[in-house]
Amino acid sequence: xxxxxVQRPTTRASAPKPxxxxxxxxxxxxxxxxxLLLRFPGPASSLPHITxxxxxxxxxxxxxxxxxxxIGKQIIGLLDLxxxxxxxxxxxxxxxxxxxxxxxxxEFAVDKSGKVETGTSDVEILxxxxxEILLDKTKRDSKxxxxxxxxxxEFIFEDSLMSxxxxxxxxxxxxxxxxxxxxxLVVGADGLHSRxxxxxxxxxxxxxxxxxxxxxxxxxxxxxxxxGEWRSWFHAPGGIxxxxxxxxxxxxxxVLVLLADKTGIIADQLAGSERSxxxxxxxxxxxLNRIGWQEQRLTKAVETxxxxxxxxxxxxxxxxxxxxxxxxxxxxxxxASPFSGMGTTLALAGAYHLAGSLVNNPSSHSQAFxxxxxxxxxxxxxxxxxxPAMPHLIHPQSTWGVWVLRILVAAIYWSGVGTLxxxxxxxxxxxxxxxxxxxxxxxxx
Ligand SMILES: Cc1cc2nc3c(=O)[nH]c(=O)nc-3n(C[C@H](O)[C@H](O)[C@H](O)COP(=O)(O)OP(=O)(O)OC[C@H]3O[C@@H](n4cnc5c(N)ncnc54)[C@H](O)[C@@H]3O)c2cc1C
Numbered sequence: 104x105x106x107x108x109v110q111r112p113t114t115r116a117s118a119p120k121p122x123x124x125x126x127x128x129x130x131x132x133x134x135x136x137x138x139l140l141l142r143f144p145g146p147a148s149s150l151p152h153i154t155x156x157x158x159x160x161x162x163x164x165x166x167x168x169x170x171x172x173x174i175g176k177q178i179i180g181l182l183d184l185x186x187x188x189x190x191x192x193x194x195x196x197x198x199x200x201x202x203x204x205x206x207x208x209x210e211f212a213v214d215k216s217g218k219v220e221t222g223t224s225d226v227e228i229l230x231x232x233x234x235e236i237l238l239d240k241t242k243r244d245s246k247x248x249x250x251x252x253x254x255x256x257e258f259i260f261e262d263s264l265m266s267x268x269x270x271x272x273x274x275x276x277x278x279x280x281x282x283x284x285x286x287x288l289v290v291g292a293d294g295l296h297s298r299x300x301x302x303x304x305x306x307x308x309x310x311x312x313x314x315x316x317x318x319x320x321x322x323x324x325x326x327x328x329x330x331g332e333w334r335s336w337f338h339a340p341g342g343i344x345x346x347x348x349x350x351x352x353x354x355x356x357x358v359l360v361l362l363a364d365k366t367g368i369i370a371d372q373l374a375g376s377e378r379s380x381x382x383x384x385x386x387x388x389x390x391l392n393r394i395g396w397q398e399q400r401l402t403k404a405v406e407t408x409x410x411x412x413x414x415x416x417x418x419x420x421x422x423x424x425x426x427x428x429x430x431x432x433x434x435x436x437x438x439a440s441p442f443s444g445m446g447t448t449l450a451l452a453g454a455y456h457l458a459g460s461l462v463n464n465p466s467s468h469s470q471a472f473x474x475x476x477x478x479x480x481x482x483x484x485x486x487x488x489x490x491p492a493m494p495h496l497i498h499p500q501s502t503w504g505v506w507v508l509r510i511l512v513a514a515i516y517w518s519g520v521g522t523l524x525x526x527x528x529x530x531x532x533x534x535x536x537x538x539x540x541x542x543x544x545x546x547x548x
Contacts, residue, residue: 122151122288123152123153123287124140124151124152124154124286124288124289124290125154125274125276125286125289125290126153126154126155126292126432127156127263127290127291127292127293127297127298127299128155128156128157128291128292128293128299129156129159129234129260129292130230130292130433131230131233131234131237131433131447131450131451132292132432132434132454133157133290133454134155134237134238134240134241135182135237135241135451136290136292136432137153137155137241137244137245138182138240138244139454139458139459140153140458140461141153141245141247141253141255142458143461143462144541146251146253149253150253150254153245153255154256154257154258154259154284154286155241155257155258155259156259156278157258157261157262158261158263158279158293159260160260160261166229166230166234167229167230167321167357167359167412168227168229168334168348168350168357168359169227169228169229169233169446169447170223170224170226170227170228171224171226171233171447172226172445172448172533173448173533174451174482174533174535174536174537175447175451175452176226178451178452178454178455179451182237182240184236184237184240187236188228188233188236189226191229191232191233191236191351192226192228193227193228193229193349193351194227195213195223195227195332195348196212196332196333197211197212197213197333198210198222198333198336199333199334199336200338200512200513201335201336201337201396202337202396202509203395205396208509208510208512208513208516209509209513209516209517210333210516211223211516213225213227222334223334228351229350229351230447232351233447242258259278262278262279262280262282263278263279263298264276264277264293264298264302265277265279267289267299267302267303269427273285273286273287274287274289274427274428274429276289287468288428288429288430288468289428289430290429290432290457291303291430291431291432291435291436292432292433292435292454293435294433294434294435294438295414295434295435295438297431297434297435297436299429299431300419300431300435300436303427303429307421307426308421311419311421312417312418312419313419314416314417315415315416315417315440315442315494316363316364316365316367316495317361317362317363317364317415317416317494317495317498318361318364318369318413318414318415319359319360319413319414319415319416319441320359320405320411320412320413321357321358321360321412321413322357322358322404322405322408322410322411322412323350323356323357323408324356324358324400324401324403324404325354325355325356326350326354327356327400330347330349331349332349333349334346334349335347335348337394337396337397338497338499338505338508339395339396339505340500340501340502340504340505341363341390341500342362342364342365342498342499343361343363343498344497344498345358345359345360345361345394345401346359346361347397358401358404360387360390360401361494362390363494363495363498363500370415373386380411380413383411383413384405384408384411384413387405388402388405391405416440416441416442416494417438417440418437418438418439418440419434419435419438420437420487424436424479425473425475428468430457430475432450432453432454432457433449433450433453433454434446436453437449437453437479437483437487440487440494442489442493442494443486443487443489445486448486449479449483449486452479453475455537456479456538457471458540459475459478459538459540460474460475460478460540462540462541463540478538482535
């Protein structure tokens with residue numbers, strides 16, 4: 104796999120002067136960027152000094168089910184993580200549209216060859232598990248560089264960015280614990296609500312969050328025999344849908360509750376208490392009331408969940424992803440929303456292109472950032488183009504609308520046009536080919 108992506112360069116790019124790079128966020132994009140930056144050609148002592156700052160105390164192996172597609176899988180191959188990730192997948196067999204009696208109206212199986220991007224990818228994994236694998240990989244790469252005389256990666260957990268200012272020479276940051284540090288470059292890989300973006304882009308970032316008027320709640324619950332290995336997708340009137348999915352373990356199933364909020368009532372209800380988990384849980388439990396499918400089980404699971412997560416769904420639309428010495432990566436710069444099925448793939452591709460652009464432009468971060476933006480724009484534009492039905496047409500308000508939706512998906516299933524539809528409008532994970540940068544697939548001593 105890695106040979107497909109990386110050709111050994113015939114001439115090596117000249118190694119840049121070691122740069123100090125702060126990566127804010129140790130989710131998906133952050134650790135991948137660090138690992139790829141440690142592949143700069145040249146001796147270990149010439150590699151960048153990387154610091155990763157993560158606000159959480161540690162990573163948990165749970166989190167929502169996410170998928171890796173197309174070029175995202177190529178990058179995983181480049182990192183030699185294919186086997187480990189395949190061993191950690193959730194094993195989801197496909198998606199079933201079910202009704203109140205758990206009757207299946209239509210089912211769309213995963214394409215295990217990975218050639219057709221159906222709703223279920225052949226690589227489905229819990230976000231936390233993926234983040235854990237990526238962090239372990241970065242730690243191994245860092246140790247390897249340190250053993251060869253380089254600085255490797257410094258990890259700072261349980262701290263976050265408080266302020267950021269730049270001058271001609273450096274970007275200066277202040278951390279929540281009071282520490283002050285200066286770096287050549289700062290990469291904001293801190294997700295949808297990125298503080299790096301707010302601090303560096305200020306007014307330019309205002310209004311960049313395009314809300315999709317849909318909230319998402321995620322949690323897990325003890326698995327029951329009938330849960331099986333398929334994703335069950337249930338729709339209820341009021342713009343509610345629930346996905347019950349395998350977690351890859353015998354112990355638990357995962358749940359995603361999607362709540363349409365076209366009129367802004369949920370946003371109003373939560374106003375002022377957006378960050379209160381108990382207010383969020385209360386709201387979700389009220390929506391589950393009388394849906395007629397697994398109601399008691401789901402309500403109890405919300406009440407007791409210790410991994411409950413709730414957020415607005417949105418896209419990030421910015422015309423530029425860099426500002427001086429600061430650059431945005433992954434959801435922070437170009438979140439495409441969970442409905443794109445492309446968030447993880449964009450985070451991986453972004454890390455690859457940013458690392459490659461820095462290798463190719465060792466003496467100018469501005470040129471490197473321009474090259475990164477140029478390489479990523481077509482992919483992001485493709486990913487952010489949601490199919491016309493996403494997300495509100497598949498979240499009907501009325502009982503009648505739910506019936507029409509079920510009849511429609513059944514018609515797609517029975518007519519056999521599902522594969523054609525996925526080929527036409529499936530996530531565009533291979534629509535843009537990866538550019539070659541000559542990042543080494545082995546240590547560059
Ligand atoms: C419900 C749901 C379902 C999804 N399903 C899919 C899917 O099927 N397929 C798919 O491809 N994508 C999916 N996604 C999207 C995917 O999870 C993200 O696109 C992906 O995780 C983005 O990676 P990232 O590294 O950019 O950001 P994140 O994974 O969000 O990581 C950001 C990191 O930054 C840290 N951080 C935040 N602020 C600070 C701060 N101030 N200081 C320090 N650290 C900070 C956070 O703790 C986090 O660790 C889904 C998302 C959601 C919410």
